[in-house]
């Protein structure tokens with residue numbers, strides 16, 4: 001059944017704690033019927049797509065298509081600040097983000113999943129990458145860019161996947177490159193020598209912004225190619241889309257199993273990201289002296305953390 005998004009309610013009156021961000025080849029979540037389509041605006045503009053509210057066992061889950069409903073945003077054009085800010089304003093504290101990645105290691109085969117624990121930033125500074133600027137400065141910790149508690153949940157769901165030899169690798173380092181062109185062969189070999197496991201164009205600044213917004217954030221990567229370091233075919237878009245389509249059943253099973261786990265503990269400390277609460281606020285409050293603060297920048301921070309300047 002296809003749902004006409006325009007016919008759905010544009011308001012939803014319960015807090016939503018869990019969100020899924022879909023990447024390339026995953027601009028909707030098959031098998032779920034949205035009950036609302038929200039089109040919020042934030043101080044950083046509109047998100048890349050309407051935020052669909054789905055229900056998983058009666059628990060609301062937000063779904064956002066990173067590149068837009070029709071994949072119209074290139075990786076450097078994705079309005080990541082609006083996406084993360086809009087999700088936080090809805091009540092979201094846990095984000096599971098999907099990404100199609102190239103594999104930089106022989107043992108990570110196309111169709112395998114990877115739950116990364118590290119990232120190396122190879123974006124080029126052309127993407128807006130922080131909420132804290134223009135008169136309010138903040139420096140959050142980013143030593144471990146993903147959420148270990150959510151990673152453990154995803155790892156426990158590996159058994160939900162079907163098919164011969166499809167595997168889930170429980171850790172790995174993402175190289176996040178600028179794109180939109182793929183890497184040169186020299187770059188691809190260099191990333192391997194750095195210890196990169198997989199490569200994409202979307203982990204950053206999304207993960208940095210999620211940390212600034214005090215969200216628990218975990219990316220799930222699906223390998224679609226061996227980039228261009230391998231002796232087999234070099235990556236191209238057709239190859240990425242072919243593997244995404246071929247493995248969509250597994251992606252669906254994995255999302256379903258992860259949502260089963262998270263929705264069961266919708267109000268837990270983990271899903272409510274209690275372990276991140278206050279981390280960014282502490283990093284911001286003491287940096288810029290009151291006389292140096294810009295009122296507009298303060299208002300933007302207030303959108304993320306209502307009541308921030310009153311405490």
Ligand SMILES: CSC[C@H]1O[C@H](OP(=O)(O)O)[C@H](O)[C@@H]1O
Nearest residue numbers: 023024075099100200201202240
């Ligand atoms: C079409 S291949 C490059 C494209 O695919 C990945 O997208 P996403 O992370 O949103 O799944 C990669 O990051 C690039 O944006």
Ligand SMILES: Nc1ncnc2[nH]cnc12
Nearest residue numbers: 100101102199200227235
């Ligand atoms: N080889 C690759 N490089 C960058 N992003 C990708 N997404 C999927 N495959 C990729």
